[in-house]
Amino acid sequence: MLVYILLITLMAALSSPVHAADPTPQITVGTQEVSLSGGYLLPHRLTRDHTTKQQGAAFMPSWMMTLSDPIGDSWYRGQVSLGAEMVYIQFQEPFLTHGVGFTPKIKYTFVAQDRIRPYAEFAGGPFWTDLAGKIPEESSRFNFVLTAGFGVSYFLTDQAALNVGYRFHHISNAGTRYPNLGLNASLPFGGFSFFF
Amino acid sequence: MGQFFSRLLIGSMLATTVGLGTGCSHWIELAALTDAAPPTSATVATDARVPLLLETIRVTHNGSSIAPPTILERQVLGAIEATRLFSQHYQSGYSQPALDQARVTVRLSIDNLVEPHAGQAAWRGFVVGASMFALAPFISLNYDYSTQMALELERWDGQIKRYTATSNGSAHYNLFGASPDVIEQLKGQVTEACLSSLLNQVIHDSTFYLANSAQPQDHPIRTVTVGVRRPASHAIPVSRPLADSSPW
Numbered sequence: 001m002l003v004y005i006l007l008i009t010l011m012a013a014l015s016s017p018v019h020a021a022d023p024t025p026q027i028t029v030g031t032q033e034v035s036l037s038g039g040y041l042l043p044h045r046l047t048r049d050h051t052t053k054q055q056g057a058a059f060m061p062s063w064m065m066t067l068s069d070p071i072g073d074s075w076y077r078g079q080v081s082l083g084a085e086m087v088y089i090q091f092q093e094p095f096l097t098h099g100v101g102f103t104p105k106i107k108y109t110f111v112a113q114d115r116i117r118p119y120a121e122f123a124g125g126p127f128w129t130d131l132a133g134k135i136p137e138e139s140s141r142f143n144f145v146l147t148a149g150f151g152v153s154y155f156l157t158d159q160a161a162l163n164v165g166y167r168f169h170h171i172s173n174a175g176t177r178y179p180n181l182g183l184n185a186s187l188p189f190g191g192f193s194f195f196f
Numbered sequence: 197m198g199q200f201f202s203r204l205l206i207g208s209m210l211a212t213t214v215g216l217g218t219g220c221s222h223w224i225e226l227a228a229l230t231d232a233a234p235p236t237s238a239t240v241a242t243d244a245r246v247p248l249l250l251e252t253i254r255v256t257h258n259g260s261s262i263a264p265p266t267i268l269e270r271q272v273l274g275a276i277e278a279t280r281l282f283s284q285h286y287q288s289g290y291s292q293p294a295l296d297q298a299r300v301t302v303r304l305s306i307d308n309l310v311e312p313h314a315g316q317a318a319w320r321g322f323v324v325g326a327s328m329f330a331l332a333p334f335i336s337l338n339y340d341y342s343t344q345m346a347l348e349l350e351r352w353d354g355q356i357k358r359y360t361a362t363s364n365g366s367a368h369y370n371l372f373g374a375s376p377d378v379i380e381q382l383k384g385q386v387t388e389a390c391l392s393s394l395l396n397q398v399i400h401d402s403t404f405y406l407a408n409s410a411q412p413q414d415h416p417i418r419t420v421t422v423g424v425r426r427p428a429s430h431a432i433p434v435s436r437p438l439a440d441s442s443p444w
Contacts, residue, residue, distance in 0.1 A: 029312060029339060030375040065374055067321050067337060068314035080314055082321035082371065084329065104325030106318070125328065 024114045025158045031195055033064040033081065037163060039189030041089060043072055046184055050133040054183055056092040060085055060191070062105060070111045078110040078119075087145065091131050099129030100170070101145045115155040119165075123147045127171055137181040140173040153193060161193045199232060215279050221333075222378045226389060236399045237423030240281070244406040245420075246352065247293040248282035248300045255306045264306075268387070272304060275391045281402055283332035283420040298407050300350040308383075309364075311340040324371055332371040341368040347394045357401060361393035365409065395424045 035059045043053045064083030071077065082105070089099040103125030110118045127145035132138035151165020167189065172182035241286045250273055253264040269287065277285050282300065286293055293299045324332050326384050342364035367382040370374075398405070402422055 023248060028376050029379050030369075030377070040354040056419075067317035067374070068312040069310065080318040080321060082325055084325075100302065102328075104328060106321055106325055108318075 025117075025155045025161075025195065026188070027066055027079065027109075027111075027195060028069055029066055031066040033062075033066070033195050035060070035062050035064070035191055035193035036060070037189045037191030038189045039167075040168060041091075041185045041187050042188060043168075044184040047156065049181055050137060050184075052137055052183065053093055054091050054131060054135070054185065056090045058187055058189070059088045060189070062086070064105070067125065069188050075112050076110065077110050077112045081109065083107075087127070089129070091129070095131065095134055097129060097131040097134065099127055099131060101125055101127030103127075103147070103179045104147060107171070109153070117153045117155070118149045118150065121148070121165075121167075126137060126183070129171070131183075134171075135181055135183075137179060138171070138173065139179055140177040142176070143171050143173045146170045146194075147187070149187070151189075159195045161189070163193055164188075164190045206244040222367060222373040222375070224365060224367050224378070224382050226365035227363065227383060235424060236396055237421055238399060238402045239419045239421050240402055240406055242283075242418040242420050245281065245282040245283040246300055246405065246407050247286060247297045248276060248302060249286045249288065249293060250302045250304070251288045253304045253306065255308065257308050258310055259307075268306070271384075271387060272391065275388070275395060275424075278303070279395050279399060279422050279424060280420050281405060282398065288438070300405050301350040301354070303348040303350075305348075307344045309340075311343075312340075313338045313340070316354055321371070329371070336368045336370055337374065339369075339379055339382065341367070341379075341386050343386050343390050345390050347395055347398070349398065351405065355404075357404065359394050359397040361390045361397070363387075363390035363393065365389075392424050399423055405419060 039058050039060075041058050043055055045051065054186050062083055062085035065082040066079060066081045068080045068154060070077050070079050081142070085103050085105045087099075087101045091097045091099065103123040104122035107119050107121040116171060124144065125147040127143045128141055129138075129143060130141060132141045132143065147167045147169050149165055149167030151163050153161040153163050155161045165188075167187040169185040169187050170182055171184075173180050212263065250269075254271055255262050255264045273285055276282065284293065290431060305356060320335050320337060320393060324335055342362070344362045345360065347359045347361075349359075363386045365386045367378050369378050369438055439442055
């Protein structure tokens with residue numbers, strides 16, 4: 001289902017006309033971005049005590065506000081944006097369970113290239129999952145999720161972009177209950193953004 | 197402990213809701229006046245006015261030259277036109293006044309300085325995010341804009357006068373009040389204030405730009421009052437006239 005949604009949105013974005021006369025996206029202070037991303041969570045068992053191979057599809061709608069005009073004159077020229085993201089994960093292994101979280105998110109976008117814009121992002125916030133309690137690593141359903149990653153946006157028009165990227169995902173409860181080994185995973189993702 | 201975090205989460209969500217409801221605000225401040233001349237007006241004979249040719253507008257943005265935006269060219273020409281000091285208004289590249297016709301040629305240089313406070317925005321954004329947006333209404337973000345204009349007016353006989361003006365201002369906004377419109381308003385108000393200051397100086401020298409420099413006295417046939425259009429905002433630029441390069 002998630003794959004179908006992403007394919008449909010991808011096709012819709014690709015069918016949008018490209019404005020050849022104004023090829024550079026004009027993203028300034030106050031420009032907002034809404035995006036929809038999807039990916040697949042792949043587990044990392046970092047210690048011998050980590051035994052769970054949690055994995056499943058992830059779905060992440062987000063909103064961002066651009067906080068600065070482009071700064072810098074070199075390859076690192078870029079701008080800062082802040083926003084929030086919902087994350088929904090359907091764990092398909094080891095049990096069919098669910099997780100949902102809300103994370104403030106900060107992003108630095110490199111704008112030295114006109115249409116291809118790499119970015120780095122960091123997000124963290126509360127995360128609820130019913131996977132906890134059924135696995136040895138986590139005991140509490142109320143957790144926190146921390147993600148850090150990078151990606152690249154390709155602007156199809158001055159307002160629409162396709163995104164692909166990678167995130168490292170960490171879920172734990174900040175020591176509020178034990179055991180609290182934490183769940184770590186990689187999350188390759190793809191999606192699209194609309195700027196207004 | 198879990199209950200504590202649940203309550204913390206609910207509290208944060210409530211604060212976020214209140215924040216979203218009250219945080220959509222912004223305001224703009226322009227620099228206070230230190231020594232600007234008071235607004236001037238004069239009465240001149242209609243027939244003594246000559247055409248004006250806007251020859252060049254040179255614009256720099258944080259020291260880098262950029263192509264002057266069309267809207268800026270219109271704003272400049274509109275502000276000059278609103279003074280009613282000149283009989284007709286031409287722009288280089290379009291229709292021109294006749295070669296043998298007396299005219300005033302205008303060259304304008306605009307140096308814009310932008311300070312978006314990106315580092316401050318990143319840090320404050322991080323704090324706002326870490327508070328789950330509860331602090332969004334209480335933490336303001338800043339954007340400074342300054343413009344310095346140098347206006348050169350050359351009379352038909354080659355005599356030149358130069359004027360300068362500086363204006364600056366800041367936009368302050370909360371996260372949910374940020375908008376490109378806020379920044380455009382700030383730039384528009386600063387530019388308008390600076391233009392008004394420049395043109396006010398030109399009006400002081402209005403007789404210099406008339407074909408017949410004699411002021412209408414007892415029996416003027418047709419006259420017009422010339423002056424600077426008042427900016428809509430409370431913009432108060434700081435201006436400083438340069439020493440004249442002409443012998444006048």
